[in-house]
Amino acid sequence: MTKLAFMSDLHIDLNAFTDFEIKTLINLLKEEKIDHLHIAGDISNHYHTISLPFLETLQKHLPVTYHLGNHDMLDLTETEISDLDFKIHKIEDTSFLAFHGWYDYSFYPQKTKTQNLAFKERFWFDRRLNRGQSDQSILENTLDQLDHILTQEPTLKFLTLHFVPHQNFLMTHPTFRPFNAFLGSQRFHDLFVRHQVSDVVFGHAHRSYGTQTIDGVRYHSRPLGYRREWDLTITYVNQHPQYNPTGTWNLSKRYNRIKHLPDFQTYYHQHLKAEFQKSLTIINC
Numbered sequence: 001m002t003k004l005a006f007m008s009d010l011h012i013d014l015n016a017f018t019d020f021e022i023k024t025l026i027n028l029l030k031e032e033k034i035d036h037l038h039i040a041g042d043i044s045n046h047y048h049t050i051s052l053p054f055l056e057t058l059q060k061h062l063p064v065t066y067h068l069g070n071h072d073m074l075d076l077t078e079t080e081i082s083d084l085d086f087k088i089h090k091i092e093d094t095s096f097l098a099f100h101g102w103y104d105y106s107f108y109p110q111k112t113k114t115q116n117l118a119f120k121e122r123f124w125f126d127r128r129l130n131r132g133q134s135d136q137s138i139l140e141n142t143l144d145q146l147d148h149i150l151t152q153e154p155t156l157k158f159l160t161l162h163f164v165p166h167q168n169f170l171m172t173h174p175t176f177r178p179f180n181a182f183l184g185s186q187r188f189h190d191l192f193v194r195h196q197v198s199d200v201v202f203g204h205a206h207r208s209y210g211t212q213t214i215d216g217v218r219y220h221s222r223p224l225g226y227r228r229e230w231d232l233t234i235t236y237v238n239q240h241p242q243y244n245p246t247g248t249w250n251l252s253k254r255y256n257r258i259k260h261l262p263d264f265q266t267y268y269h270q271h272l273k274a275e276f277q278k279s280l281t282i283i284n285c
Contacts, residue, residue, distance in 0.1 A: 002092040003033055006160060006281040008040035008203025009223035011071065013050050016227075022054070024272050026061050032282065036091050037062060038098065040203050041069025041162030042223075047076055065089050067098040069162040069204060070126050078132050086145055088156065094285035097149060097156055101163035101184060101202075104139040107170055108181035116181040124182050139185055146188075150195040158283075160201040165189045169202075169209055169221060192217050201281055208278065224279040228255035231278065232271040236264055 015021070029037060037058065043066065044050040051072060058064045065087070073081050086099045105116040113136070121127045131138060150156060164170065164184030171180055183205055192200060199218045206225035211218060227233060228251040237244050237254045243261070244254055258264045 002035045002094070002285050004091055004094065004096075004283045004285055005029065005032070005034040005037050006040055006201045006220065006283070007037065007222075007224060007276075007279055008162065008201075009042040009069070009206060009225050010039065011042055011044065011224070011226060012054055013044040013046060014226060015224075017054070020269070021272065022057060025276055026058065028273055028276050028280075029062060032277075032280070034062060034280075034282070037064045038089070038096075038160060038201075039064065039066040040098075040160045040201050041067055041100065042071045042203065043069075045071050045074050047072050047074075049075075065098065067160065067162065068100045070129065073100075073129055073131075081131070086149060088149075088153070092285060094158065094283075095156060096158040096160060097153075098160050099142070099146060101161035101165070101188065102135060102138045102142050103163055103182050104136045104185045104187070105181040106185050106187070107164070107167060107183055108178055111178070111181070116178075119178055120182060124179065126182060135182075139187070143185075143187055143191060147191055147195075150191070150197070154195075157196065157198040159192070159197055159199070161188070162202060163188075163204050165192065165200060165202055166214055166219065168212070168214060169205055169207070169219070171205065171207075189214070189217065199283070211281075220281040222279045222281050224276070227259075228252050230275050232268060232275050233258070235271075236267050 043054065055064055055066065067087065068081060068084055088095055088097050105113055108116060111119065165188035167186055170183060171177055193215050197217055199220065201220045203221060203223035206223050206229055208223065209219065209221040211220050233255055237258060243257050248254060
């Protein structure tokens, strides 16, 4: 039996990965006896200078594949992005399709296309990307290619993408709902159902949903996200309320108050492995 693992949203630059974090991850993969790791996007903001050396380090210990998230696209041309899209990986008797995905604003219909685009240009990371097409055109082309591949490969039932494929996985807090426009599209799910896809791994939203089945599709989502969002950070602050005297739930403020504390650093080193472990989706094949 082969153990296939998936992770997403490592953000190794924003999370300031050092040798400790990398060694902790490698040791965990070895302890779990993982035969192959696939990273479902958002490794770092700098593909050539940060992501590739990290991947090369991991690949010294086990086979690693990946597809891009929006952060990974920052330094890449549209040709490079396209060349890395839609790859079929065969692991022993299991094959899975890895593709990037995208969004079309349909997850936030409360605003018009023009209003959503204006919001994106002010607040969303992807304002730094220049993909040469509208978001709706990128999504349409992605869906056309996906439909074609699934039609040509009817036995291909296992997929991984970066973006959110179903409305059940959207942000619910009123402050963050406008960002749902840039999370993905329900049209992915509709296509999965039509082609009787069995399993889909995704990330992007920085919230762990575990494994959920919707309309016969098993969705797996356990993104790592930013340090301020990690369970170990939230748990530490909750256990030490003296470091949060105002009771704020602003994750950045909470994390900034503790991140340099020697006691937190000790706690961090003790619990990092468990944080990584919760962010693994493991498929036995």
